[in-house]
Amino acid sequence: MKLYYSDVLSPRKACAVAKYLQIPVEYIFLDLSRGQQKTSHYLAINPNGHVPTLVDDDRVFWEADAITCHLATRAGSDLWPQDERQIEIIRWLSWAAQHFNRYAGELYFEYIIKARFGLGDPDPGVVTDAQQQFRRYAAVLDAHLEGRRWLVGNQLSVADFTVAITLPYAEHAHIPLDDFRHVRDWHNRLNELEAWREPFPT
Incomplete structure (x- = not known):
């Protein structure tokens, strides 16, 4: 491959x-x-x-x-389970694309991609709106994660890898992660995985 x-x-x-x-x-x-x-x-x-x-x-x-x-x-991994959990995972993949990571991704673009590729300074209006919308959807995720270790069922799945993808950049991208304790704790659990902390080949 x-x-x-x-x-x-x-x-x-x-x-x-x-x-x-x-x-x-x-x-x-x-x-x-x-x-x-x-x-x-x-x-x-x-x-x-x-x-x-x-x-x-x-x-x-x-x-x-x-x-x-x-x-x-x-x-043959249960990261993508071969049962009814697939529907729940697809829900989170869709939700992340349409809502959570849509706005976190805008902050990533404004603060990280623009600087990296010389595309100018962050747009204050875009930043304000994206942070507001991120908080809206992070509250939904935070409520879901209360009392849970992972997003779907009792084990890690591809949904966790997808929904959390912007969070390693939270500090530099001005993503207000610290406002949401359960989301932060969940991401800390992901950070226990070397593959999450250092995903790119060296």
């Missing part, structure tokens, strides 16, 4: 799951600042021109959530 990645949000969860599952993957780094994700070779694999992409023999997977589920399936 080949995993095309860069050291940004979406590839982070794919790399973290691959490392957690100890799957033998050939990692191929794409330098986004040099436009390597837009070459004709890469666009033939992923016409969206984004990372990550997983190539597994003759199968190609574009999106990080699909990649994490495929890796778990290939490994």
